[in-house]
Amino acid sequence: MYCDTCLVNLCKACVGEHFSVDLSKSHKIVDFKDRNSTLLCPKCTSHDKETGEMYCCECDVPVCSGCISTDHLGHNLMKIMQTHDEKRDNLIKEQVELNNKIFPTYQDIASDVQNRMxxxxxxxxxxxxxxxxxxxxxxxxxxxxxxxxxxxxxxxxxxxxxxxxxxxxxxxxxxxxxxxxxxxxxxxxxxxxxxxxxxxxxxxxxxxxxxxxxxxxxxxxxxxxxxxxxxxSLTPIPKKSDDHGYQMKTTEKTPEARFSSAIKKMFTEPHTVTTIDTGYEKLYNVASLRKKEIWTNGIDNKMKLFNVIQKSLLKSIRTKSGNTPEDIAVTKSGDLVYTDYSARTVNLVKNEKTEEVIRLKNWIPHGVSSTSSGDLLVIMGSDDKKQSKVVRYSGSTEKQTIQFDDKGKPLYSSGRYNRFIAENRNLDICVSDCAANAVVVVNQAGKLNFRYAGHTPAPKKHKPFSPRGITTDSQSHILTADHNNHCVHIIDQDGQFIRYIDCGLSKPWGLCTDTSDNLFVAQWKNGQVKKIKYYQ
Missing domain, CATH: 1.10.287 (Helix Hairpins)
Structure with a gap:
């Protein structure tokens, strides 16, 4: 036998004696196999000898009949068994949630961390x-x-x-x-x-x-x-912590941290450090490979590498198709990449061997840029000359397309015009849109930040803004060549005009900066590259 009230085991001979031990209790004797079948009501918190018949929802305690008319008068009271049933239902739901959802999620998180380790x-x-x-x-x-x-x-x-x-x-x-x-x-x-x-x-x-x-x-x-x-060199990776980094069965990615660098002061008058004669009849683009070397391309099918200090030609690479490159860039690993307008390809030159990385269908590549993450950004136009877009590639895999603003309007002009592209230090994507006579800047997600349409009065010719090549520097400043006004515009990351760089330029086209913020300007008309220092 078993006393469900006192929670003790009994033989049949002891049952009568057990009743007489404590006459104040209402003993419930059941078969041993039916033990714990009776719910025990809690004691009143104010009177430990009284059973809590009701439950005060406001005080969150069981109360006896004597307390109902005194300490808990006017409070929201429920029958103790009704409260028990509700709380039991909630516990059952909580057990199901812990067992079926939360516990497996933590197991998945632990497995994910172990896999990543x-x-x-x-x-x-x-x-x-x-x-x-x-x-x-x-x-x-x-x-x-x-x-x-x-x-x-x-x-x-x-x-x-x-x-x-x-x-x-x-x-x-x-x-x-x-x-x-x-x-x-x-x-x-x-x-x-x-x-x-x-x-x-x-x-x-x-x-x-x-x-x-x-x-x-x-x-x-x-x-x-x-x-x-x-x-x-190795770039240190900051430790990141996000209190809400994990969700049930998913992991939310945090946005990229923005770069920062020491503030530099500009010269009152920028000056030319050196001038390199590239030998091109018409010079288009320039891309920096460390401080001492630059890649160039002009009107023919050759891309030339020059030593800046000695002004000497180091090597010359022909395009795979024999076409004139539309644009050139240097990847994070130091390899040359170029776009081929006629062949609709983006090509990588590594160890003097040319590899086709991207081949487009119904689209034609214009400008190309290598990002800090190693991706390629390509600005391209459609075959029917009615659309333009920016596409981000990881290798040959398309990761992102940027074409329209929040209102569904095209971000970039259409038609067969030159367009150049660069990534800013803050990961903004900057496009020099020649047909629109504007610089269009969007953030990493592709949302429009601003359009820059020039600054007046422009030096020398005072003609309308005519952007060509575009580059950025360590201060997140954006520099673009103004072809018709023979100068370079410098604007900040919010699109505010800072200054012009003149330095006797003639029809500037391509631009790039090196690791020390020296500016290289490719001059279309005379085939020369000018190295210009504008920071102190």
Missing amino acids: SQLEKEYGELSTTITKHGEDWHGEIDKLVMELRVEVDEMKKSQLQTLQKHLDEINKNIHDIKDEITLIGTVLNSTDNANTLSMPSKADVYKALPSKVIVSLPEFNPKELLADHLF
Whole structure:
């Protein structure tokens, strides 16, 4: 037997004695197999010997009949069994939710984290292997760089020694002439012929004006900056935490963090550092490959790589189809990429071998840009010349299409016109739309930020804004070539005009910046690239 009231086991002989032990309780004796079938009501919180017959919903406690008319008078009261049934139903629902939804979700999250840890182990192993394999390449790069610097130093030394030798030759000639003059004066003084004394001119004043001092100085050698420009580096990844990063059966992606960099001050007057003659009859585009090298393309089917310091041609690559490239860019890994308008392709040049990455159907590629994430952005127009759009590619896979604004209107003009594209440091996508005479900037999601239609009065020609090449710098400033006004516009990331860069430009077309924010301008008419410094 079993007492459901006292929760004790009993044999039949002890049942009578159990009733007499505590006469204050209402003992319920049941068969042992039916134990715990009787619900035990809780005691009143104010009177521990009284059973809580009702439940106060406001105080959230069981109460006896005596408390109902005193401490809990006027409160919302429910029968204790009704409250029990409701709470039991809620507990059943909670158990189902925990068992069928929440617990499996946590299991999935744990599995996901373990999988990502395993993947991370694998990827870091591959990264370490890649770095090890690149060790020899880095050593070779350093050796090559050292040889280039030694050649450059030898040329500087030769030039400066020639300058000093020329200066020394002039001084030695003066010394020789002065000696002759001294000897001649001595001869005249020892002569008894007055005519010689009277006709002797004075040349001392000529030699009193001493020659200017020629100063030469050694170039500054900065090995840290040199290595930073020519070797690879690892970019630290910030730790991210999101209190609501996990959801039931899904993981919500957080937006990309925006880049930041130290504020730089501009020169009052930008100046040209060097000018490179590319040999093109008509020059179109320029793309920076580290500080010392630039890729260029012009009206023919060749893309040329130049050394900026020596102004020398390093190599020349022909397009795969024999067509003129529409635009060129340099990828994050340092490879050349170009668009072929006639072949409808985007091509990658790696180790001097050309590979077709993207082939379009019913669309024609114009401008191309490589993003900080390694994706390619391509601005393209339709065959019927009625549509234009920007497409983001990861390799040859299309990831994103940007074509219309929030009202369904086209973001970009249509027709057969040049269009150029660049990604800003804040991940905005900037398009130079030549037909619309505007720069169109959208955010990473493709939402329109602003349109820039030029600034008046423009220098020199005062013609309408005619944008061509476009690039950005470390300050998230946007630079675009104004072809007809022979200048470059600089605007901020919100579309506000900052200044013009003039520097004697002639029909500027392509633009790019290097890692130190030096600006390279491809001049369409004379085939020259100007390297311009506009930051201090």
